Amino acid sequence: MKDSTTLELTEGQQLALEQLHRIVQASQGSVAATHVAATADGYVEARVSVGCANLPPTQDGLRLRSVEAVTLRIPPNFPFTAPSVQTRHTRFAGTPHVNWGRHLCLYRSTATEWDPADGMYGFITRLLDWFEAAAAGQLDRPGEPLHPPNALTDHTAGLLVIRHDAPVARPDGPWLGAAVLHQVNDIRCDVVGWLAAEDPWPDSLEQLRESAALPADARAFLAPVVVTTKHLTFEYPLTARELVVFMARDHITPRLLLGLTGIVAGHNRTLLCPDADATASTGDDEDTPAAPVHLLLGTPSRGIAGEGPRRTHLVAWHLPDFADQVGRLAADTAFSGHAYLAELGDEVVRFGTDWLDRQSTRWMRVYEARPEVTVRRDHASPAAWLRGKRILVLGAGALGAPVADMCARAGAAHLTVADHGLVHPGILARQPYTDADIGFFKARVLADRLNRIDPHATHVEALVGNVTTRLSALDLHTFDLIWDCTANRIVRAHLERARRTDTTPWPHC
Known part of the structure; x- marks a missing residue:
């Protein structure tokens, strides 16, 4: 382990390295530290090797090497802020409790599980426990809540509050439909209802408000929803191309996504722009979406490890306004019974797919308030x-x-x-x-x-x-x-x- 006396360390970082040095000495070779360096953002990074040869592999566990190398990042105000740990590879990507391909999630909540008094001793113990659970396939232990998938949120994409219990996929295919959104302000919408694709949809904004028990002046609109039959990934991708690849595993094609988006966009124009047919001939407002385009994606990823059917986990992708036009055009042509329009629809879908390939996935912030996955803090008081x-x-x-x-x-x-x-x-x-x-x-x-x-x-x-x-x-x-x-x-x-x-x-x- 490199001499840390030449580094500019805070008192907490010096304490962390001293504790790490003592851990290495007492570990009899199972833990080794090979390099320590300061970073431009004020952290200290320590390269650590963990011996895993004594962890037998299991059918559901991670395939670990005899020695696994990780990098510890020690914050300036250690021990009042917990360190973090990441791998120097992406072999664990897609595994529960591995964020962004490299970052190992050792704590569900540092506010309740990290004890500053434990210092580096508690942190290394937690790291060893993580590798042991990973080898045994028990990162999500039976009886504990499953770790839901991660989506790197974009704060400029808006906020969604889920208030109604979510639909679940059918045994024979995904659930398709729309979410009823109540626009509370410029950045926030609440999900206050769901409409399956085969169900009758409200014909007017008044009917939509009445069905969702909203005030007479509430701004409401619909958003397309797809709920898959299987868990797609632990970490939602940052590009639409990768997302489409993931969704193809559940037979959800770009044609289906564009078509559903277009159907919902067209219905929003019926609800919010009842005079749209009159202006269509002049082209007025044809390029302006009647409502923001938020695509909700649900996967069966919530529940208790080892128990029955999983509940739906929801994320929301805020699409560019152009998705409204592409989707409506795809819905009007690709699903037409006329041969000429259907052929034109194929061209629209190809164009739309190419356009999607160039998009990033702007994931909205999602706050849960639905009874099936949240418990009131005062429920036992x-x-x-x-x-x-x-x-x-x-x-x-x-x-x-x-x-x-x-x-x-x-x-x-x-x-x-x-x-x-x-x-x-x-x-x-x-x-x-x-x-x-x-x-x-x-x-x-x-x-x-x-x-x-x-x-x-x-x-x-x-x-x-x-x-x-x-x-x-x-x-x-x-x-x-x-x-x-x-x-x-x-x-x-x-x-x-x-x-x-x-x-x-x-x-x-």
Whole structure:
């Protein structure tokens, strides 16, 4: 191991190399370090050899050489940031827990699994465990969640939030159809529904909104979806050419991709541009897509290792606007029953395939919010009782506002906030309002804010007025829980009298 005294090291890097030196000395030849060098980005790289001759190969395991060489990258702020490790070859590419062909994934989450106190001793132990599991074919151990495929995301491609459970492929072929997307803002869309290719699709934007339970003014459109019958790869490629090769293993051809993209693009024009036929003769807006082109790809890659059928893992490719035109032209010709158009369609598909070959795959960021693959953080807490309940909160002040916030975040189905007070400068010291809220009713300001927490799960209603007089107008039996957060003795007296004179069972109070 090269003398590190000539390198400019941080205190943490010096500690890491000292620990690595002691590990090499104690390993009796199973671990060796041959070279140490500083990099331009402030890291220190150490070349390490790991003896694997004592790891017998298995049918499902990696074929390891007797000595495997890796490079450790030690960050400047070690041990508060974990090192990383990569191979100097790509023999492990496509294997679970190998990112970008070379980088070995030793930790599912460094925030919970990396202990700075363990230092390099813990890291090398983890590396040895990785090789042992790789040889045994147990990188995904039975009973543990499978590591989903990786896609190098492009932050300029947009963000997709998956809210509905995904379709699965059929036994005899891929699932083809469309996703219903709700465009929340310029960069984000939510998947709020699915339409199989053989199912009837909405004929108007109003029908689409109604089918997805979206507001009347919501921007919605469709995106093409392909769900494959088999796991394609652990690492989605950066070029469309490679992706097409992978998908061909499941009999998904460029003709099918272009045709589906075109069918969805054409239907989006029907939904979003109902007067498109009138402008087609003049060519107006023909070159402008009615909606962004997002191609969703699903593979059976989620679940628990060693258990039953896998759930669908989803990625999304943001295609250039030109895909709209190529796809519509392919759909109109390649799938036509007329011989001349079908022949022309072959030319369109060849052109489209050549065009795809030159494209990079701009993978969108995908956030999961579908019940089948996500678990609420509070699912085992007492707050889970609030989910789906109807709740009345009396008072929107220093106590009522945080209570209402907690109920909304817990997933209450309906929340009514009652208060007659206005926001004024004096309450800003201890109530969750801002200078911009001054002069507005607290209940309405709070309801507007809480409705933005999870509009898909909770509806928050403001009830402005004197609580003692408004109580009689409410059917209190429609609520599952009543919070009195007014600190007002008169309100409390009204509630107690109502409970005493009512013989029917009351909600929790």
